[in-house]
Every structure is written in structure tokens, then in C-alpha cells.
Amino acid sequence: MDTFIQQLINGLVLGSMYALVALGYTMVYGVLNLINFAHGDVLMIGAMAGLTILKILNSVAPDLPGYVKLGIAIAGAIPVCMLVNVIIERVAYRRLRNAPRLAPLITAIGISILLQTFAMMIWGRSPLPFPQLLSSEPIKLGGALISQTQLLLLVLAAVSMIALVLLVEKTKIGRAMRATSENPRIAGLMGVDSNKVIVATFAIGAALAAVAGVMWGANYASIQFAMGFMPGLKAFSAAVLGGIGNIYGAMIGGILLGIIESLGAGYIGDLTGGFLGSHYQDIFAFVVLIIVLTIRPSGIMGERVADRA
Amino acid sequence: MASFFDFDVKNTPGKAYSSMALILVVLLIFPFFAAQFGNSWVRIIDIALLYIMLALGLNIVVGFAGLLDLGYIAFYAVGAYMTALLASPQFAALLESVINQYPVFGEFLVGVMGPEILANGIHLSVWLIVPLAAVVAGLFGALLGAPTLKLRGDYLAIVTLGFGEIIRIFMNNLNEPINFTNGPQGVNLIDPIRVFGVSLGGEPGSRATVFVGGFSMPSVNAYYFLFLFLCIAIVFVTIRLQHSRLGRAWVAIREDEIAAKAMGINTRNVKLLAFSMGASFAGVAGAMFASFQGFVSPESFSLTESIAVLAMVVLGGIGHVPGVIMGGLILAALPEVLRHAVEPAQQAVFGRIIIEAEVLRQLLYGLAMVLIMLNRPSGLWPAPKSEDRPDGDIDKPAPASGVIPA
Numbered sequence A: 001m002d003t004f005i006q007q008l009i010n011g012l013v014l015g016s017m018y019a020l021v022a023l024g025y026t027m028v029y030g031v032l033n034l035i036n037f038a039h040g041d042v043l044m045i046g047a048m049a050g051l052t053i054l055k056i057l058n059s060v061a062p063d064l065p066g067y068v069k070l071g072i073a074i075a076g077a078i079p080v081c082m083l084v085n086v087i088i089e090r091v092a093y094r095r096l097r098n099a100p101r102l103a104p105l106i107t108a109i110g111i112s113i114l115l116q117t118f119a120m121m122i123w124g125r126s127p128l129p130f131p132q133l134l135s136s137e138p139i140k141l142g143g144a145l146i147s148q149t150q151l152l153l154l155v156l157a158a159v160s161m162i163a164l165v166l167l168v169e170k171t172k173i174g175r176a177m178r179a180t181s182e183n184p185r186i187a188g189l190m191g192v193d194s195n196k197v198i199v200a201t202f203a204i205g206a207a208l209a210a211v212a213g214v215m216w217g218a219n220y221a222s223i224q225f226a227m228g229f230m231p232g233l234k235a236f237s238a239a240v241l242g243g244i245g246n247i248y249g250a251m252i253g254g255i256l257l258g259i260i261e262s263l264g265a266g267y268i269g270d271l272t273g274g275f276l277g278s279h280y281q282d283i284f285a286f287v288v289l290i291i292v293l294t295i296r297p298s299g300i301m302g303e304r305v306a307d308r309a
Numbered sequence B: 001m002a003s004f005f006d007f008d009v010k011n012t013p014g015k016a017y018s019s020m021a022l023i024l025v026v027l028l029i030f031p032f033f034a035a036q037f038g039n040s041w042v043r044i045i046d047i048a049l050l051y052i053m054l055a056l057g058l059n060i061v062v063g064f065a066g067l068l069d070l071g072y073i074a075f076y077a078v079g080a081y082m083t084a085l086l087a088s089p090q091f092a093a094l095l096e097s098v099i100n101q102y103p104v105f106g107e108f109l110v111g112v113m114g115p116e117i118l119a120n121g122i123h124l125s126v127w128l129i130v131p132l133a134a135v136v137a138g139l140f141g142a143l144l145g146a147p148t149l150k151l152r153g154d155y156l157a158i159v160t161l162g163f164g165e166i167i168r169i170f171m172n173n174l175n176e177p178i179n180f181t182n183g184p185q186g187v188n189l190i191d192p193i194r195v196f197g198v199s200l201g202g203e204p205g206s207r208a209t210v211f212v213g214g215f216s217m218p219s220v221n222a223y224y225f226l227f228l229f230l231c232i233a234i235v236f237v238t239i240r241l242q243h244s245r246l247g248r249a250w251v252a253i254r255e256d257e258i259a260a261k262a263m264g265i266n267t268r269n270v271k272l273l274a275f276s277m278g279a280s281f282a283g284v285a286g287a288m289f290a291s292f293q294g295f296v297s298p299e300s301f302s303l304t305e306s307i308a309v310l311a312m313v314v315l316g317g318i319g320h321v322p323g324v325i326m327g328g329l330i331l332a333a334l335p336e337v338l339r340h341a342v343e344p345a346q347q348a349v350f351g352r353i354i355i356e357a358e359v360l361r362q363l364l365y366g367l368a369m370v371l372i373m374l375n376r377p378s379g380l381w382p383a384p385k386s387e388d389r390p391d392g393d394i395d396k397p398a399p400a401s402g403v404i405p406a
Helices: A002-032 A039-060 A066-096 A102-123 A148-170 A172-182 A184-189 A194-220 A229-242 A247-271 A278-295 B013-037 B039-064 B073-086 B090-101 B103-113 B115-120 B126-148 B153-173 B219-242 B245-255 B257-262 B267-293 B303-316 B321-350 B357-375
Strands: A139-141 A144-146 B209-212 B215-218
Touching (some): A002 A039, A002 A172, A002 A247, A039 A102, A039 A194, A066 A102, A066 A194, A102 B303, A102 B357, A148 A172, A148 A247, A172 A194, A184 A194, A229 A247, A229 A278, A247 A278, A278 B126, A278 B153, B039 B219, B039 B267, B039 B303, B039 B321, B073 B126, B073 B267, B090 B103, B103 B115, B126 B153, B215 B219, B219 B245, B219 B321, B245 B257, B245 B267, B321 B357
Antiparallel strands (some): A139 A144
């Protein structure tokens, strides 16, 4: 039972990071019907920017408490990521809005290669250690342990998601976003400035990815220029699992995927009588994804999507 | 170009056949010319030909039938690993691990197959490997197609992507308890291809030189001719398919699945055929890759490769065979050419190396993808629009807001 709770906590932590990134995918998809394949690399830029800010902080004000430093790192990484993502939209997607559907996919992949190469030039090729800022003393929760970083991650993810929901449901720009994803043409006729909405969507998605990126670094203590690939892929799967275009779907899909993955890794040995080991962890996410989509072709909370490749 | 070369067999057969013959002659002479600058250049073209086979196969799935497949490289892997099992000592290792884990079953297998296989593994000839690779990969294609028939657009993309990753993870981990794939180390010592008793890898001690009759040529040239032959065969099959009843059914599904169904097309079977035909091309390419390299490992079959092949199709001109060939050639050869060219170029211009070749290569590769797509969104050499309905855009609302309609 203790293992179960422990894996559940690990899954929740992993899943809330997936959810933060998945929101970026799903929001962009909602307004543009486009998969922003470079989004995983925005997470990487967030982690790298956070690390640079921490290095500067450590030389300027080494006596600040860990929480404050981490907070400053996140606050600094957010505008960097926003800028990067808005530039991506401007350069790679805006001119292709009426192009064949696969064209922006290819520019997105090109941008992803470019971002990784730039990161490699700036921060180097080898993995960088991410400083441990919070006390490594774990907190006991039932029979399981949760580190302070993980706890902070959960809190931050919850706060960000609540803020996002409030933004989307209560503010003017949120209403414009909902209208645009419902029907961009009619939203335009009603006076919604679609370019403004799209830029806002990319910026908000990037901010969430920045939070996830810095916390990813703090949690796993090592970052690299290619780190964005796997979380990006999983988060995209999570967004699809939840029903792409739906922000609640992305949250649920992300957390579900994280929990399935870590429970799967914990129990796959017992389930298959030792035939398959925990290195099959990644299979779980995809197998569940395939099963769910076969039963429910538009995801858990999704609606029908456009049917052209 | 269009005025000089003309492939319109129906209207101007003489000109079309002479253009084809001219291109064929150039293709046949090419390796002897390129070999003057070193075998590595021919090798680059060999790899490019493999990618062209892959791109043509994916073009059937994505270009003709409009099914976005992001896990296409899995079929390439299936072909390559099948060859690795059936044309290398690996099968001996497989049997040995079975004997260690399940002695009774293992002894039974050895009894059936004979002790020879336990000692040396299986070494099938290329005449069996190629059709087997096509059939096995085709079966895998249908296997992937069956559960995904209901899915559309981006949902299909993510499921195929997941399928590709699953195959890769299995290749990485299926070395225990039974050693199928030798895990991350990969399978070594795969037999080179033998055609009529001549090994294209060159006989031992011949320094990778192939002797045919009185001629001798480097091994890479011999493989070039084999791959070229297969490429031409695949191009021929693809073009014939495109204008067949099946090809028109694929295009109909791509344009409007519901309407296609209403016209009496069995969309289920036609889609499955698209998946498995595309997959079988990749299976053959994979078998060739394994024999050519003599080595396979899971690294060669990552998602990045799937994406690269998709990029070739889209960049070249989706659904258009000459465009896809061009896309494959450019994207497969460009990084290699850049690898050879950027360092000397920097030396010449600046007198020293400012940016590492590897980094610059990546930069230019990414930049090329973005710039080509921005300037030519339908690809470098897109399909002529003849198959579109004249009023094809009538059901799409005009993009008044500058946003793609949902």
C-alpha cells in the first residue's frame, strides 16, 4: 500500500508538469487548429533561463532563501519564454494560417531544431546540474515521502491552473479566446481582434511552460538542450488524451497520464510475472492513449475535430 | 525544365521515353563520376535512395490517403530487424536464450530446426528477405491501421506516433528474458546482400570491392545500383497505383471521407491497404538498410527519423511523386553535404572555424525547413491541381479573420 501511495504521489507530480505543458498545446490548438511542435523546447528554454538567473542570483545575493531564489527564477523565465513563443508565432505560423495543414507542422519542427541548436550554442552540449535550493529533507505523508520541491511543484501547478481558469472564464481576453476557439470567423465579426487573441494564447501557454521548465529542473536536478523532447511528446499525448482544444481535458489528461505512467512503472513487473521490467514505463502512456482513443476517438472531453491531415 | 523534359507518355510518348532514357543514363553513370571525389559521396547518395524509398511509401499514406502517420519509421525498423534476425548470427543468440529460460521449449525448437542454426543462426538469401520484409511490414501496417480506422487528423497522428515509440521501446528492451533484438547494443554482423552469388559487400580481403565479370567497383557503387533499381520499381508501382481505381479511392478519402463512403468506396479496406502498402515499402527499405550497414540498433529508428521522412514528403510536395523524390534527396543529402562543406568554407572565408560544423549543419537544416515552408507552403514541387473539384472551396468559409476555420 505504501508503494501505491508513493507511486501515486510521484505520478501526481509528473502529471502536473505534463498538464502545465499540455495546456500550452491545447490552447494553441483551440484557437489555431495547429500543433505547436516547438512547445517542448519552450519548456527547455524556460529551464535554461531559470538556471542562468539562479547563477546570477548566487553571485549577486547568495544569502537569499531558496524559495525566494526559485520564485525569482520562475518570474524571470516566464517573460523569456513568452517572448520566445510569441516570436515563434510571428515567424513560423502567422504567414501559414491559410496554408495546407501540414505546412505549419514542418515549420514547427524546423523551429524546434533551431531552438535546440541555439540552446546548444549558448548553454553547451552536456547536461547542466540544476542547483538544489530547497531542503532535501522529505515530508512524510502516510507511509510515503514527498520532497519539498515536489510539494512546491504541486502548489505552483495548482495555482497556475486556477489562475488560467479564472483568466479564461472571467476576463475579457479569456472570453475572446473562448469565442475564437468556438468560431474564429464569427468571433472576428463580433469585433474580436484575432491576432491579439492568438498572441495572448501563445504567451499564456509559454508562461505555463516556463513554470513547468524551471520546476522540472529543480525536481530532476539536471537539464540539457534536448530535454524538452520527451515532456513535450508526453504532454501532447496528454492533451490529445484529454481531448485536444479543451483546457480541462488537458489538465485531466496530464495528471492521468502521469499517474498511469508511474503506477505502470511500479507494477508492470508484477503484472507480467517479471517478463517486462520498469524500463517499459514509456509504453504505458502510449498504450493507454491508444486504448482510450480507440474507445473514444475524440479524447476524454474532446469534440469532433477537423478531419484533414 | 518542363520544356526540355516531358513525362507525358500519353500525348508525347517519343519525347517522354527519351527524357526518361536520358535521366536513366545520367543515374547509371553518376556513381562512377561521384566516386572520383571519394566513396563517401556515393554512400551519401545510397542513404538518400533509402530515404527516397521511405518517403515514397509514406507518401502513399499521407499524400494519397491523407492519413497523417507520425510513426512510419516503425515499419522501417520492422524490416531492418527482421533482416537482422534472419540474416545474421543473432538467431543463434535467440535460441540460446530460449534454452536458458525455457529448456524444454528450447530443446524442442533446436530439435525442429537442427543444431546448425543453434551454432550459426539463420542466413536467408536476399530473394527471400525482400518479399518477407514487405509482407511482415505490411502486416504490421494493417495491425496499426485496424484500431485507428475511426480516428481522424491529429488523433491519428498521435496514435501512430505512440505506435512508433512502442516499437522502439520494445527493440530497446527485448534482449531479456528472450534475446530477440540484443537490446540497445543492436545486432551486428548482418550478411551483406548477395545477388547471383556476388556479394555486394565485397568478398573478405577484397577491401570492399565487388567484381562482376571483368569489372570491379567499390561496394557502395554496387549497392547504389541495387537501391536505384528498387527505387525505380517503387516509383513505377506508386505511379501505377496513383492512377488506378485504388489510387483514386485514396484521393477520394483524403478529400472527403463521408462522400467517398457514399460513393460506394469501402473506406475500411482502402485505408488498411494504404497503411500496409506504405508499410511494405518501408519494410523493404529497412531490409536494405540492415544489409547495407551490417548493423542495426534502436537509435536509427527514433521519432526524429519519422519526422524527417514526413518533412521530406511535405517539403517536396505532398502527394506528388517527383516532388517527394526531390524532397527526399534534398533533406537526406543536405545535412551530409553541409557536413563536408561548411568547415572548408569557413576556413576559406574567415581563415578559421567560427561555428562547429555539426552546429552549423543543424542551424542550416532547421532554417531551410522553415524558409522553404514559409515561401512554398505546398512544397517545392507541388502536385498539379487537376484532381481538385472546380468549386472545391465552396464549403469552406472564407478566411475573413485570417484564422483557419475550425
